[in-house]
Amino acid sequence: MASSTVRFDSVKYLPRLAEFMSQEIERHLKEVEDLRTLSASHFEILTFLLRKEKTNMSLIAKAIHRKKSTVTVLVNKLEDLGLIRKYSSDEDKRETNLELTERGRAVRVVAKRISSSIMSLKLWGLNPKESEQLFYLLEKTYTYLRDTKKL
Known part of the structure; x- marks a missing residue:
């Protein structure tokens, strides 16, 4: 059985790995003129839309594990850059749908x-x-923590 020191040492690497991933994504984004101001979270949304074509804000928030209010801020920037288009859902006018623009699809x-x-x-x-x-x-680990409401 792993000692508590080993468990602590293991867990401390998780945020470091996440930070490394974000920095690596942002390093690559800075190499592309139109994407220099984007964050790793913007990249998550773009890649999600590349896979799904059209979706709504709630599904994106769930997929990237962010609050809807955070996703709104991220999406607004992507819209300002002409990478995505927001529009009201035909089924529920309260829901905002998203899709990539032609410029957004070029990010593929x-x-x-x-x-x-x-x-x-x-x-x-x-x-x-x-x-x-x-x-x-x-x-x-993630599923256990999520399902036991510890996340």
Whole structure:
């Protein structure tokens, strides 16, 4: 059984890894003229929309684990940059739907390059089996904490 010191040492790496990922994404974004002012959270929204085409603010908030008010601020910037379009849902006028503009869809090439770089096992120093183990353990921990309302 792992000692409390080992558990503490393991947990302290989580925010450091998240910070590293954000910095790495933002480093790549700064290399692209039109995307220099975007954050890793903006990138999450763009890549979500690249996969889903059209969606609403609530689904994005859930997918990227942010409050709807935070997503609103992020989305407003993406709209100001002409990357996404907001419109009212036909089913529920209170709900705001989103879709990528043509300019937003053009980000696909850059997004794939950034995602490939970030998700590269070489960057992480893991072999495929270790990568699967890491994903399994992180997902298990997150799901447990979420389902027991500790998140």
